[in-house]
Amino acid sequence: MKIKNVLTHTITSLMIASGLSVVTAGSAQASAYMLSEGQNMYTTGITYSTATDWFNQNRNRVPQGCTSKDSSWGHSYTYGYSYYYNFFANASLANQSCGVGAKTAGLGDVQVGIRGRLDLERNGRTWEVALNIPTGYDNQKINRLGYGKFGLWAGVAWSTQNTGWEEKMPSYWEAGTGISYWFGPPASQSKTYVKWSWSLDDNGDNRIVLKGVLKLSLRDGKPEFPVAFAGFPRYSGDYDAGIISAKYSRRLSQQWTAAITIGETVWGRNISASRYGTLSVTYRWDD
Amino acid sequence: MLKNKFIHLAIGICTLVALPVAAMSATELAFEEGHFRYSQEALANAQKEINIVEINVSMNRRDASILFLKDPNDKSTFAASFSLDEQEFNGRIKSFGSSTRALKKKSVILKIKGAKWKGYQNIALKSMSSDGSLMREYMAWELMRDMGMMVPETFYVRLNINGTFIGYFLYIEWLGKNFLDTRGYDAASEMYQPDDAVYCGDFRHGSDIERCWNKYTQDGKDYSSLKALSKQIMAAPVESFDKFVADKFEDDSLVNWIATNTLTSDGDTYNKNYFMVKSGATKKWKVIPWDYDLTFGQSFDMFVPFPGSIFNERFQYYYTPDLGVFNPMKAKALLNENLKAKLYSRLKHLIGKEKNGSEKTFGWFSPTVMSARVEHLAKALEGGQVRQKYGKRSATSFIEQYDAVEHYGIARPFYIEANMFSTFEWNYRNTPQMKEYVAYTKGVDLTPEEIAKADTALLSEAHDVINPIGESKKGLDEHEFMAKLLEKPFTGRGVSGYSNKSLIVYDPGFGYVLARLDFKEQFRIADFQAEAEAFKPPMYVYNEGNPEQCIQRSWVLFSRIPSLNIKADVTLEYFDEHSQKNELGGVKDEHKVNLWVHSGDAWKPLLTEVNQKSNTLTVNDFRLQAGRIYRFIACSSAESALWSRPVSR
Known part of the structure; x- marks a missing residue:
């Protein structure tokens, strides 16, 4: 009985302490790399994000009237179905609050997709399409877990690293771009990222990754969905964002990699100027 | 008549003496190194x-x-x-x-x-x-x-x-x-x-x-x-x-x-x-x-x-x-x-x-x-x-x-x-690995990279195990080996009899091949000595030659047999073990190197077959005469393209 209680308590705590912000949940995790047939990769990470300001419709940074405190537990799984196709799925459990409105905890949007090769003779050049699936949460809440609509994501990615051997390259670049389309009110949005990975040692076991992400609304930039107060849209369906981040990753073994990431939204429209930190681990294995 | 009988007798005796040696040479030894069967x-x-x-x-x-x-x-x-x-x-x-x-x-x-x-x-x-x-x-x-x-x-x-x-x-x-x-x-x-x-x-x-x-x-x-x-x-x-x-x-x-x-x-x-x-x-x-x-x-x-x-x-x-x-x-x-x-x-x-x-x-x-x-x-x-x-x-x-x-x-x-x-x-006692072995016996793993930073007492103990006090050292470690290698030319002598096969002249101290002679003519006895001055720019070069554009080695080849006059393909080798230990000097392309020889009068370029993989240089149909000392160098110059070609069959 005691054991059962402890287990229940632990699981509840994990559920509450975890999650993925709605902004992240709505974005595909583009990758320039294909797994081999029969390879599996699972990444899980806990993110904490907080903000006191937001970028308003005029892109001015102003106080948002509440301090947002969001935590999430993200999960990402990719399977190498064949040389030509990988399948992937992303999901998150979230706990979100910002002074007003009820705290929200639970499963956010789920994304399932397929990734393929732009160049059949090398790695590091991919296309992907994905379906964003809402999971039944209340999308009218101020603190909510997703857009509440089905959406499609399509993107491409490139990397200067094209083979496994070059994992030991001192540095390499990666870039990707794509579009999200929603079957409903949320504005379509383009997402572009550039990242630079630099190895701290000869084996490439310790790496620093600097990344910049630019998200641009493809509509008129007017806030969508409920506002918290004073015109602050907690999660607008129409927003721009410029996010920078730095990551340190360490390969612990052939299978395990751990990483810590910090980042900040430094520019935007209709979005919180949040800072976040993520602790994540990745596990890879073959069938 | 008596003269004819004498000649026949002499031929017969010579044949009897020579036959077993010639037979062995023809059937068993293509390389007349004398001690590999x-x-x-x-x-x-x-x-x-x-x-x-x-x-x-x-x-x-x-x-x-x-x-x-x-x-x-x-x-x-x-x-x-x-x-x-x-x-x-x-x-x-x-x-x-x-x-x-x-x-x-x-x-x-x-x-x-x-x-x-x-x-x-x-x-x-x-x-x-x-x-x-x-x-x-x-x-x-x-x-x-x-x-x-x-x-x-x-x-x-x-x-x-x-x-x-x-x-x-x-x-x-x-x-x-x-x-x-x-x-x-x-x-x-x-x-x-x-x-x-x-x-x-x-x-x-x-x-x-x-x-x-x-x-x-x-x-x-x-x-x-x-x-x-x-x-x-x-x-x-x-x-x-x-x-x-x-x-x-x-x-x-x-x-x-x-x-x-x-x-x-x-x-x-x-x-x-x-x-x-x-x-x-x-x-x-x-x-x-x-x-x-x-x-x-x-x-x-x-x-x-x-x-x-x-x-x-x-x-x-x-x-x-x-x-x-x-x-x-x-x-x-x-x-x-x-x-x-x-x-x-x-x-x-x-x-x-x-x-x-x-x-x-x-x-x-x-x-x-x-x-x-x-x-x-x-x-x-x-x-x-x-x-x-x-x-x-x-x-x-x-x-x-x-x-x-x-x-x-x-x-x-x-x-x-x-x-x-x-x-x-x-x-094995004289190899660098012996330090790893001694450390291993003490329960410590050392890699070659760690030896320099290892515990002094452990290394001292390793030294005493490798070189027991009171016992004379039996061999050379690698550093001594290289020092010895650099202080004098490699020297070797090869002797062969009754054959037209190949002769390897090598340094019996180091085991390096100094010259390979593939004879083109039958001979009764061949006795060659070769020397190689290694890891040094050639001391003597042809006019306008740049020693830095030469293989960092000179070779000397001569015979002690008074009447020898024989044609052979002569192969010489140089070192190119890795990027930090080689004799390439300023030579960038080994395929653009050719041999030069000086045998008493002047330097002459030689048509040379190069094997850049095995680092060998061969001059074909080279006439070797007794009483001459042949000094070889190998250099890269503007004319080398005319004198150098890849090794062939």
Whole structure:
């Protein structure tokens, strides 16, 4: 009985302490790399994000009237179905609050997709399409877990690293771009990222990754969905964002990699100027 | 009349005296080195028919192209059907391997579904793409098989995909349960292999058996047998290590493994490339060697990053038996007097020094037999290799590659003979690895990189063990060796009689080949002396010659026979072991180097055949006359293109 209680308590705590912000949940995790047939990769990470300001419709940074405190537990799984196709799925459990409105905890949007090769003779050049699936949460809440609509994501990615051997390259670049389309009110949005990975040692076991992400609304930039107060849209369906981040990753073994990431939204429209930190681990294995 | 009878008598006497020598020369010794012999069976074995099996694969055309062009680390498989031994199979095909994955011609595995070939579902075909001669690994497995070792079956394969000849591959039997079954090992037998990604299958203290090894048979999670063996190796005293080996090992596989590695110069094995097999019936162990592509002179250049570290045009034949990383099995075998004697006996037999074994292997690795073997293999492969879709070389480049292997086969026995059975007393005690061994006996793992930073007391203790107080030193360590090497020219003398064959003049102290003379004319006796001033710019050069644009070596060749006047192809060699130890000086392209000779009057350029792989320079049909001293240098100049060409046949 005691054991059962402890287990229940632990699981509840994990559920509450975890999650993925709605902004992240709505974005595909583009990758320039294909797994081999029969390879599996699972990444899980806990993110904490907080903000006191937001970028308003005029892109001015102003106080948002509440301090947002969001935590999430993200999960990402990719399977190498064949040389030509990988399948992937992303999901998150979230706990979100910002002074007003009820705290929200639970499963956010789920994304399932397929990734393929732009160049059949090398790695590091991919296309992907994905379906964003809402999971039944209340999308009218101020603190909510997703857009509440089905959406499609399509993107491409490139990397200067094209083979496994070059994992030991001192540095390499990666870039990707794509579009999200929603079957409903949320504005379509383009997402572009550039990242630079630099190895701290000869084996490439310790790496620093600097990344910049630019998200641009493809509509008129007017806030969508409920506002918290004073015109602050907690999660607008129409927003721009410029996010920078730095990551340190360490390969612990052939299978395990751990990483810590910090980042900040430094520019935007209709979005919180949040800072976040993520602790994540990745596990890879073959069938 | 009396005069005629006298002449006939003289001819008869001369014939009687000369016949036995001439007969021996003609039938036994192609190389008149005088002290390497071989059996006719060994020579015939080297020239036996070569089995090349055809495998025809059918698969999707796009997949067939991608298989060889894709990301080297990708492990994806593709549907394929294929024929082998007149049987049809369906299954999958994929590339495999480690370093050679980075090359276009990749090793492949054919995985049979729903059937088996000789009990196997996996048909592994090695690309041999790190070996321009396509014969190193084949010869190594032949050697081990002829020595009686339990090794996988191998044969050449012509791989065709969708009717296109992809290239020559080497079939290598899959090591696993079926391999053991077919050799009489029961289900309780165990097979282990070091995980080649972690480089620690070496029985050091820090070698975590479960992390460093993979187990392929029986209960794959139970490593207790190998753990126990590791502890036993650790505890076994050097003095009685021969008894330990006799008690714990089924046969001479440990000594044979070291002998093979010594002959082929394979150091890429002692922490990753070998298998350990424990018989369920006898409870004894056996070593099964693995991976012999980086052998026969291939040089690892530790000073440049991959792929140049492995795939380079450097060359060596002068590594002693301790080559490769530290492994206590190897160390204790080389330090134990009885196992060392067994190893020496095996080596003497194989290079043709002593006939203390089977006819088939007597002189297996002698210069004459190795030369014949390489030429025979080259004839079998040269026509097809230029038509390979992947990994092909020009006919000229292929000659250069196998000529280098042939040079290794000729030079290596001289080196081993000079360093192990002659005046230079090689001893494991005098090698840098001995410090690792002493540390190992104290429960400490040291790598060569860690020795400089190691505990002073430990190093002091190691020094006393290596050089016991009151005992005179028996050999040279590597630093002393290099110092000695630089202080005087290499000197050697070669004598031969009643032949028109080849003569190797080598330095008996170091074992380096100084000159190879392939005579074009019959002679009664030849006696040549050669000297080489190494690692120095030439002291004398031709007018306007720049010593820095010359190979950093000068050669001197002369004969003491008063009446000698003979034509020969003269081959000289220089060092290019790795980027930090070579005699290239300012020479950027070895193919643009030609020899110059000065024999008393003036410097003359010589039409030179260059082998940049084996670092040899040959001048054909060179007339050697007694009383003359021939000084050679090799330089690169604007005119060198007119005087230099790749080695030919």
